[in-house]
Amino acid sequence: MNHDMPSPAGATDVFSTHSVFGAPCWVSLTSHDVQTTEEFYGAVLGWQWRPVRLGDRFRIALANGAPVAGIAGIAGMGQMAAAWTPYFAVRSADETVARVQERGGTLAVGPISLPPGRGALLADRDGATFGIWEGELFTDWPTWRRTRPAFVRLHTRDAFDAAIFYGQVFDWASDKPGCCEVQYEGDEVVLRSEGDLVARIESGAVESAPDPRIRPHWQVHFSVQDVAACARAAERHGGSVLSLTDDEAVLRDNEGARFTVTSRRER
Template sequence: MTQHRTPAAHPAEVVSTDSVFGAPCWVSLTSRDLPATEAFYSAVLGWQWRSAKLGERFRIALADGAPVAGIAGMAGMWQAAVAWTPYFAVRSADEVAGRVQERGGTVAVGPISFPPGRGALLADRDGATFGIWEGSLFTDWETWRRAAPAFVRLHTRDAFDAAIFYGEVLDWASARPGCCEVQYEGEEVVLRSRGDIVARIESGAVESAPDPTIRPHWQVHFSVPEVAACARAAELHGGSVLREGPDEAVLRDPDGAQFTVTSRRER
């Protein structure tokens, strides 16, 4: 098993989405087989698990005791795609859902109240799925950032058009204090919150094709100490390696959900 240890976090300072609005604040995965999913990610990412208040079909992944991700064993019941989904912090889930529809996106689920907050599952104009969350966070945002994801990356047809869409619905680069900063670096859009890179948007070869690896989608990158060790663990536990380099590997779990492991020195 690959154990990933992170430095002790500073005392919690962020308790609600008001403080980090517009930034990724959580990631979740749908699963067909919850025990198998738990075993796979325990082996590959060294996670532990606890139950969630939403019921027995939901689990919370822990890294050194800090909540880092949610798993919902509902893919079969909902006929939902098995995929990792990033959630962005918002001040009003209802307002953001309305903006998404006004700008040509789709509201798939919600907004629905899930104490201690309110969330929705949405899709942008090109069909890339993402979530929004309003209310209290599962853990301090800084703790979550240190414990698991390095960032999330949107692979889409037009990075600049996508940046405009998300900027308008999530208040990026707005006049509001504390909003996320957007920078254009070549063909890529980079999103920063509190000085950290939290998301990237890139254009790519995503013509209409049946292969989900090249359709517009958000890819979750997890920060790990040893990329090669994670790749070998994925292969040994029923997953596969789609692409591997010295500092990054794209993996697929046994259910088919893709994610990326990125070396901590590359963050």
């Protein structure tokens, strides 16, 4: 793999992973054609875009003027697929990579310096890809956590086993101040930060055996006013609709990256 990675750039000077850790703090998209990707998400989600200091390959998406996601151009990197990736805040990228590897996960890229921080791309022991970030955060963290403009859910074969893996990697449910809380709600493992829901892990009924047919992955959700309108816009601009209900749609963008839009009243 090319030793480069999508950077969750555009950090503020106030919030950092030294005060916030263990929670998903950003989402980033790899794209082979940044311009057409900007046009697609502008049409589907109404995003606007701004450049960042890392160069022309990187952009920040704005929703109602607030940073919501990043995009990294990977033109010429044919082996890398267009995909959405969640990033988790960590106090030390090096220590977190070591924890992942000790517990059977794998390192794809990094840790590498991408001012104003350091990041890495990894996979858990079932193959689900995720990123980590050490340094300044990319938006107003309390607002991000409360409003959840982007939300992540892990689809995996064994939610309990996955919760143990990520809990050990990210110090969930530890005695450290500010750590994330883990709870069972129905058939899902729910992650909260200071009481606010920030992620879910699901694998079917808790008592059931792991499902070998599931290809583990982190799914990125975006809150929208009109799910059906987003689905229609995706089809008009080169994407596709994989599933559609009144409150949620699973979509593919114009390069094949999968994401979900969810009605704001269902968050």
